[in-house]
Amino acid sequence: MTRHDSTVRAGMVIALVVSAMAATANAQIFDYIRLGDVDGFGYGAAPGLVGANGQPANRDGVGVLNDGDLLPDLNMNGFTQTGQGDDFDNRSMIEKTGLYVEGNGFSDFANTTGSQFTDISLSTSFDTTFPPPNDFPSPPSFTLPNQPGFIFDFFVLANAVDPMTPVFINVVFGDYDVQPAMLVLRRADLTEFSVALIVQPPGEDGLVQAAFAQLTFADVFAPKGLGYRGYLEVDFDAPGEPYTAFDFAELSVRPIPEPATLALLAIGGLTTLRRRRIRY
Numbered sequence: 001m002t003r004h005d006s007t008v009r010a011g012m013v014i015a016l017v018v019s020a021m022a023a024t025a026n027a028q029i030f031d032y033i034r035l036g037d038v039d040g041f042g043y044g045a046a047p048g049l050v051g052a053n054g055q056p057a058n059r060d061g062v063g064v065l066n067d068g069d070l071l072p073d074l075n076m077n078g079f080t081q082t083g084q085g086d087d088f089d090n091r092s093m094i095e096k097t098g099l100y101v102e103g104n105g106f107s108d109f110a111n112t113t114g115s116q117f118t119d120i121s122l123s124t125s126f127d128t129t130f131p132p133p134n135d136f137p138s139p140p141s142f143t144l145p146n147q148p149g150f151i152f153d154f155f156v157l158a159n160a161v162d163p164m165t166p167v168f169i170n171v172v173f174g175d176y177d178v179q180p181a182m183l184v185l186r187r188a189d190l191t192e193f194s195v196a197l198i199v200q201p202p203g204e205d206g207l208v209q210a211a212f213a214q215l216t217f218a219d220v221f222a223p224k225g226l227g228y229r230g231y232l233e234v235d236f237d238a239p240g241e242p243y244t245a246f247d248f249a250e251l252s253v254r255p256i257p258e259p260a261t262l263a264l265l266a267i268g269g270l271t272t273l274r275r276r277r278i279r280y
Helices: 001-022
Strands: 032-036 099-106 149-155 168-172 180-188 190-197 208-214 223-224 227-237 243-252 259-267 271-276
Touching: 032 149, 168 227, 180 208, 190 227, 227 243
Parallel strands: none
Antiparallel strands: 032 099, 032 243, 149 227, 168 208, 168 243, 180 190, 180 227, 190 259, 208 271, 223 227, 259 271
């Protein structure tokens, strides 16, 4: 079975699971809603692939590509960037629609979208590497050039979530190395707040980073009928960034596990988006 066949089949399975989940949301506790999947940007464990430093992209050989690993330097020329032969499109067919959703305990999520920005190099040279009819996300962001936009819009029953619990936005992304870089979060009432993104350190071309931000319940949920409407728009604002990639973005009642040491992002003194070491 080819990777294309397997990812299409996986997408179909997820679609069926989520459809069943929506019908039985009243029997489940809300845990997370995810756009994209945990598959190392579609490379999985990246066997045989190396980073820009010439070392294995999967630095410790454990799990799929994630925090602390490197996006592959596909032509092994010492760079992972736009115009250097490193553009990729590892999306399944359902991811390309923007409607690939994972999670449990929610329903009415038809307007949740953004998976088309996962498992693909968001690169200014993509169309040169993969000319039409390849399906590069268009527009490349909901509001920003060459950057992804994720929209979470769903319903949770009152008995499926604790209004006293915080909510976390979790993301896994690669090769943010151009400043300024911001995370813009927009609530249902259109009020928004921004997060300054710390770019990767020198000598870490293609670095994969995992991070979370702690939000209040009211940042995401508002009363609706027998429960709550969950809503959050997430834009990555780095208009000078010519090459980056995302594995997934999710809203969860838990941060990405296994804490590391350094704060990665900060939100105006209210909360902190911290870096986490994760292994799947």
